[in-house]
Amino acid sequence: MDVNDKIVADLVKNNVEFITTVPCKQLAGVIDAVEASPDIFHIPSNKEDEGMGLCAGAYMGGKRPAIIMQNTAIGVTINTLATLIQYYRMPLPMLISYRGELREPVACQVEMALHTKALLNQMNIPTYHFHKESDVDEFDEILKYTFMCNKPVAILTDASFWGGYGDQ
Amino acid sequence: MIRSEILREIAPILRDKLVVCNIGLPSQELHMIDDNEKNFYMLGTMGLSSSIGFGLALAQDKTVISIDGDGSVLTNLGTLPTIANNAVDNFVLMIIDNGSYGSTGDQPTYAGKKTKLEEVAKACGCENVVVCQDIDTGKCLKAAIDSKKMTILVVKCDSGNIKLPVITMDPVVIKDRFMKAIAS
Numbered sequence: 390m391d392v393n394d395k396i397v398a399d400l401v402k403n404n405v406e407f408i409t410t411v412p413c414k415q416l417a418g419v420i421d422a423v424e425a426s427p428d429i430f431h432i433p434s435n436k437e438d439e440g441m442g443l444c445a446g447a448y449m450g451g452k453r454p455a456i457i458m459q460n461t462a463i464g465v466t467i468n469t470l471a472t473l474i475q476y477y478r479m480p481l482p483m484l485i486s487y488r489g490e491l492r493e494p495v496a497c498q499v500e501m502a503l504h505t506k507a508l509l510n511q512m513n514i515p516t517y518h519f520h521k522e523s524d525v526d527e528f529d530e531i532l533k534y535t536f537m538c539n540k541p542v543a544i545l546t547d548a549s550f551w552g553g554y555g556d557q
Numbered sequence: 558m559i560r561s562e563i564l565r566e567i568a569p570i571l572r573d574k575l576v577v578c579n580i581g582l583p584s585q586e587l588h589m590i591d592d593n594e595k596n597f598y599m600l601g602t603m604g605l606s607s608s609i610g611f612g613l614a615l616a617q618d619k620t621v622i623s624i625d626g627d628g629s630v631l632t633n634l635g636t637l638p639t640i641a642n643n644a645v646d647n648f649v650l651m652i653i654d655n656g657s658y659g660s661t662g663d664q665p666t667y668a669g670k671k672t673k674l675e676e677v678a679k680a681c682g683c684e685n686v687v688v689c690q691d692i693d694t695g696k697c698l699k700a701a702i703d704s705k706k707m708t709i710l711v712v713k714c715d716s717g718n719i720k721l722p723v724i725t726m727d728p729v730v731i732k733d734r735f736m737k738a739i740a741s
Binding site for chain 2: 432434445446476479
């Protein structure tokens with residue numbers, strides 16, 4: 390199964406039916422697959438903290454949410470993670486493109502890559518790193534874990550996982 | 558009228574609705590005036606009242622009212638295009654527009670100067686934008702709810718605050734009783 394279809398199949402299997410996205414080139418395929426899924430309501434956000442607000446509301450309304458975003462968004466969402474998602478104890482799977490890793494063509498992306506794991510660690514956010522395509526096999530269990538413990542959980546997906554970043 | 562006077566007046570209308578209330582004094586005032594399980598108090602995260610309320614409205618059928626402020630909407634202006642382009646008719650965004658950051662000492666906002674949030678909302682694609690004066694808030698809010706059309710209500714009022722204590726309720730308790738009220 391195509392990795393994007395596998396991710397969406399696992400989301401659907403775990404009853405994740407409300408997904409917000411902020412695009413990244415690496416995530417284009419999975420965002421298309423989310424949009425195409427009849428079992429998922431997809432609502433693009435303009436900024437990732439806004440998206441987490443939508444997810445918090447959807448969760449309280451009885452829908453399991455998820456956010457798909459770039460790792461630069463960790464810099465945008467620290468306050469929202471601490472004072473909304475963690476403080477009120479809400480589950481939130483965060484599928485994150487991990488830009489600035491091996492095969493990255495854009496030097497500036499390395500700058501936030503350097504801080505990404507340190508910030509997630511500082512926030513006590515459980516963090517998984519998908520580097521090889523087969524790592525996606527754990528996605529189903531990570532979703533179950535997220536909704537078991539009611540925490541935000543980060544899944545970092547780097548360029549090697551996605552098979553490279555665009556045309557190089 | 559100032560915000561707390563408006564909230565006191567509309568409390569009977571809010572009573573049986575799901576309410577997501579903005580951080581700081583608005584939540585403290587609503588908590589003092591009519592604390593109940595259908596109120597979700599934001600204890601942090603300035604700017605996200607509209608987003609939380611809108612996510613809730615999308616996820617279930619009951620009417621949701623987000624009480625927001627002009628300063629908070631300015632913090633999260635990206636919310637208006639999202640709301641406009643995914644409209645649901647069980648959502649009312651009520652922006653208490655007093656032209657100031659009330660909770661932090663009434664510093665002026667740009668909404669009290671050249672920026673008109675009602676025009677911003679319209680430009681973002683919101684179709685039912687109603688501007689009302691403080692004294693008409695109850696009437697306008699009721700009309701917005703009864704219209705069963707998603708409405709952005711911009712309430713023009715005076716800036717000013719009353720002294721009252723912070724909310725000491727645990728956030729998980731606020732969430733838990735709110736979720737139970739939604740599901741009931």
